[in-house]
Each structure stands twice: as structure tokens, then as C-alpha cells.
Amino acid sequence: MATTAAPTGGARNGAGPEWGGFEENIQGGGSAVIDMENMDDTSGSSFEDMGELHQRLREEEVDADAAAAEEEDGEFLGMKGFKGQLSRQVADQMWQAGKRQASRAFSLYANIDILRPYFDVEPAQVRSRLLESMIPIKMVNFPQKIAGELYGPLMLVFTLVAILLHGMKTSDTIIREGTLMGTAIGTCFGYWLGVSSFIYFLAYLCNAQITMLQMLALLGYGLFGHCIVLFITYNIHLHALFYLFWLLLGGLSTLRMVAVLVSRTVGPTQRLLLCGTLAALHMLFLLYLHFAYHKVVEGILDTLEGPNIPPIQRVPRDIPAVLPAARLSSTMFNATAKAVAVTLQSR
């Protein structure tokens, strides 16, 4: 097989067909050094792969042809059986080449394994971290450990989104630009990512020992207090209750975050700057969520009743006959009232 393949190889120097393509690229024949500059870079293209495969297939076809010795001219178009199999095999090779391409690209760009270590948690761990996020620590002399995981914070942000939606709907928020879902997701994720980045930047300025992942995790778990407060106060609409919870639960989670940051920062000015900023942003965010997304609902919740239908307007007895019909119809929503008004007018 090697001897018959050599003449068809063209530039091949008598080596086997497996090494033929390789040898083409060697500069100054016989050298063991491969000049990468001149090597034909076919790593990214399947056409060259296909061309190579096709060429190899053709060589095998030519060999089979010569071995079977059924056709004299070496043209294998006339052999229908082989052509059918050849076309199938070519199609199969093309499919495999394409599949290899796609899986290579996919594994390169969609590699979620870089995030896998941050999701390596147990439910018990998540639960204990949630509870710990409400308990401020007293020891600030040595750096406190922050768990660098992303599952808990991510789930808390999504929970906050869900609670906000629930709250927005029951309080009849009118969103003119954008949608309810978009606003909620934008607010929560924007806060989590934006404030984390900002505090990380301040921490970099203040020489605090905290990484971005730890900051994300810290702030994410700090949203647990927000979730509880909002969940309770969206269902029980009492301002006093909200202020109490704001101070209590919001304060506790803020104190915890502040204590962790203080334990990792040196110097009073830096500590003050960093922790003051974080405390202010965190507490103000809770205030904003409650008041911007919540309106005190007095009376009936609108979602219970569907579209607002005001009660029938009481029509005064001395309605003037020259009252313009347009103004009348705009003040009367109910068809019955309209009928009454018409009869009154005709009287």
C-alpha cells in the first residue's frame, strides 16, 4: 500500500501516507525542527481537515480500486456500490468533523467548570451561613473568615427579586418604562454587583484584605435581612413595624458585614470610610425598596377586585338639561347610571 500511495502523494518523499502531510511542512528536508511560522495552521478550520480526510479517502479508494482491479481507468465514479459507500462515509466524516468543531468551540466558550468550585455547598452549610449573617461578631482583632461561595448569594438575590415582584404587584406600582420583571431584576442584580464592585474598589483604596468573590458573598448574604424585612412588611402594612425591622434586622446584617470588614482593615480612617459607606448604602437600599416600591394600601387591595369600578355616582335631582353629554359620560362609568342620567335629561 505504501508503494502505490507514494506516487499519488506528490511531494511525498517515499514515506508512508500517514506521514506524508507532515513531511510537506518541514523546511530543508531532513531537519527535525518544525518551523511553526510556515506550518499551515489548520487547527481552526474543518475544511482543511475535510480536505485531508477526503484526500486520504481517495487514496484508499484508489488502493481498493487497484487491488480489486475491476475498472481499468481508475475512475471510481462508475462503481455505484463503492460510490454509495464512499458518499456515506464522506458524509459521516463531515458530520464527525463538524461535531468535533462544535464541541471544541462549546467547551472553550461555555466552560462553566470555572464556576463549579463556588457552588460546592451543602444545604446545612447554606443554612448556617444564612443564620450567621444576622449575628455580628465581636472579635475584630484578626481577620474573620468569609466563605467564598456564590450559591447562597445568587439564590438570595433571586428571592429578593421574587419578593419585590410580589410587593410591587400588591401595591399597584405603575412602571412606565421597562417592565416589572425587568425593573426588579435590574434593581437587585445591580445593587448586588454594583455595590460589591464599589466597596471592593474602596477596599482596594483602603488596603483591606478582601477579594472580589468574598465581597460578593458577604454582600449577598447581607441581603438575607432585607428579604425577611420586605417579606414581612409587604404583607403587614405598618410603618412603625417597618422602621422597627429596618433598625433591627437591617442593622444586624449591616453590623455583621461591618465587623467583618473592620477585622480585615487597618487604620481608623480607612475603617471609617469603608464601613461607613457600606452601612449607609445597605440601610438606604432597604429604605428605598420599601418606600419606592411600596405604597401604603388603604382600603381594598386592587388585585382583589380587578379593574377599578367605582360605585354608582349619585345623580343630583336638579341636573341641568344643558349639561354637555361629553362631560356627563366621562363622569359616569356605569351603564346604569348613564341610563338614569339620560332619563333625567329627557325629563
Next chain:
Amino acid sequence: MAEAAESPGNAGTASPRPLFAGLSDISISQDIPVEGEITIPVRSQIREFDSSTLNESVQNTIMRDLKAVGKKFMHVLYPRKSNTLLRDWDLWGPLILCVTLALMLQRGSADSEKDGGPQFAEVFVIVWFGAVTITLNSKLLGGNISFFQSLCVLGYCILPLTVAMLICRLVLLAEPGPVNFMVRLFVVIVMFAWSIVASTAFLADSQPPNRKALAVYPVFLFYFVISWMILTFTPQ
């Protein structure tokens, strides 16, 4: 290739060779359809199978696909621990359900000041990106389910909520009031629980046993958001 095709003949006619010597050239029987990475030199039987589904009439294809979708709907409505949704996954069912839900939840007029209700695109994006997020989460937690299998299961388990949407729309034709709301609330809660049970029945086996709760919680949030959209829907 030629040698392989001719070797059984050679093995039969050449008497000095042992009886089954030629069989070593053919390692895989052609009667077993093999999928995946294994290639067989001569696969005429499988190729004919593929081309036969390509040449059949459109009605046959559609009916076959619809029957597959219908069978999966039945599996969702009566959830048992079975592999049907996972084994032959398809995304037709989720697409049909998502489009139906989005169409029914659509607002009538674009400039309604009263309510920022969900538009078609919003519902569509929420459903699909929510499903993608849950799938990524379950994969990152160590689940051994493939991406599209998980999308398939989550999409099919929206069926109870779509039924709830239909019932809510019918109930909203009656006069509004607290009773109306209570009926809708009850229906949506029941269907929400059904969705979660159905998806848990399919997805739970793919997670490591001690992390099932971590994988189920985002599913709970996802269906909660969809139920919220259904419950608070009021037609113009």
C-alpha cells in the same frame, strides 16, 4: 472496506482457515443500531432508517412528533418516577406551552397606564432564561443531567400552570370580587404545587442525594414567579 466485505466469502470458501476466522473482521453486528461515537464500516441499514424518516410525508412526521409531545404531557400530569422525559427529550412541548402562556398573558394595549403587565417577549424571556439559569445551577451543583434534558423537563412542567391560566381566564369572565380571587388563588396554588412535584420527580434523581434541596429551591422560585404572573393577570 473491500477486504472487509469480501472476507466472509473468503472465510466460507477457504477450507484450511478456521471456521469463524472471518468474523474477527466484523466486530459489530449490523442488526443492532448503534448510536454515539462508534462507527461501523458498512452502515447501510442505519442509513436507510435515517432516509426513511426523511422521505416520509409531513403529516406522518407531525403526527409522530405530536404523539411524543402528548405522551410527555401525560407523564407530567401523572408524575411517576420515569425516564421518558429524560430519555427522548424534545423542546417542542416547552415551546408550545411557553408560546401559549405568553399569548394569554399578553396585554391588550401597549399604552395601558394602569398596569405594567407582561408582554409576550417578557414572558418568553423569563421562561427560557429562568430555565437556563436553573439548569446551570443544577449542573454546577454536581448534577449529571444534560443541558437540554433539564430544559425539556422544566418546560414540560409548565403544563399545570398553563392549565391554571386557562382556568383563571374562564373564571375572570365571571364578575370580579373576593370570591373570584380566592378561586383563582386556590387553582394557581394547586397547579404550582403540581408543577413542583412533577419537576422534582424527574429532576431529583440526577442530583447528588444530599443536595436535592439546593437544586429544587430555584425551581420553586421559577414557578413562583410564573404563578405570580398568572395570578395577577387581569384582562383589559
